[in-house]
Amino acid sequence: MFKGIKDWLLNLKNEGVEKVPDETKREFLKIGLIITGVFAGGSLFSVISRVAEGLASSEELHKSYPYKPHYSMVFKIDRCIDCELCMEACRKTNHVPDYGWRTMILRRYDESALDQKTMFMPILCNHCNNPPCVRACPTKATYKDKKTGIVRMAYDKCIGCKTCMVACPYNVRYFNEEKHAVDKCDFCWESRLSKGITITACAEACPAGVRIFGDLSDPGSEVYKLVHQLAKPVWVLKPETGAKPNVFYTIS
């Protein structure tokens, strides 16, 4: 039955495309689109819908608060003036050496920008709900505090392998020579919060009201009000890592 097909195909004359009606050309193109759509369309659609969701609401970022209190910090980023009083307060409170840092101000400068050419961005440990550093630590020296969700360090367990420093998507860890362990922000847990003070040293030192610290699981707190609204944009850094950070950025 199939023997004749080869010959029949070879003997077919090229009719050219001039005589083919537009309708038929369109039909043919549609078949191609449908076939490729089955393969690429699915993944494309999922990407698009994800982007739309991510831009429209940050709900995914703060669906549940597994800790009580669920400590969080919100930055009103446009108010930062790089006076670095926060860094100074942090150094004093937590005895951070000159070569390291627990919090830092980044600067973005664009000569071609209209009007304001500089922007400052404070960063610190994001105390992620799904922290890559904790997963990476071979000795469980860094861990997620079961009560408060703060990512803390057990300095005596740290062997100084610095794997956590590589794993951290936010580059907020440094090796402390004196402690011979990796050191990082603990939301001032050891120096202040555990002693009953309710605010971190950096948030207290900020003269411009950039850093707002509080309990994200408490609907009455300022951080809750800043994150649970759609009037102003709220975002986190590097959401694609899936770390689910607890440090949010917004504008005043």
Next chain:
Amino acid sequence: MRKVKILIGTLILLLSFTGIAFVSEKNKGESVKLEEPQEVIYYESEQFGGPEIVYVKPVRGVLFSHKKHVGELGFPCESCHNSLFEMQALKSQENPDFKMEALYQGKYCGACHNGQAAFASNTKCATCHIGVKGLKEYMRKLASKEKK
């Protein structure tokens, strides 16, 4: 003859060592000077009528640019001196009321930066607040100029 050669050799060695020590000492001094942020009065060019002034009180790193206000925008000296600011640079940062609060009430920069004549003082913070990073840049600029 050999003794003379040895003498000259040791002398050259000694000289080079003291030279290296001197240079490294000099570099050390400079880096120490840069560590503690200090206010800066930096003369960009005489034609702008005044210097670039970086205040450090009450917060570090706030720039007033004569280059911008006189050179680019063309304001005459009288628009600020001596009603709003004295001629002596950095004098106003000694005043206890030299704060954003005073600016909102129309004092100091707030006389123009009120949202009508120029952008309001409670907006575009990082335009004037160049921060410790900006301050250190000006300190470096000043240091390299002084060297020349």
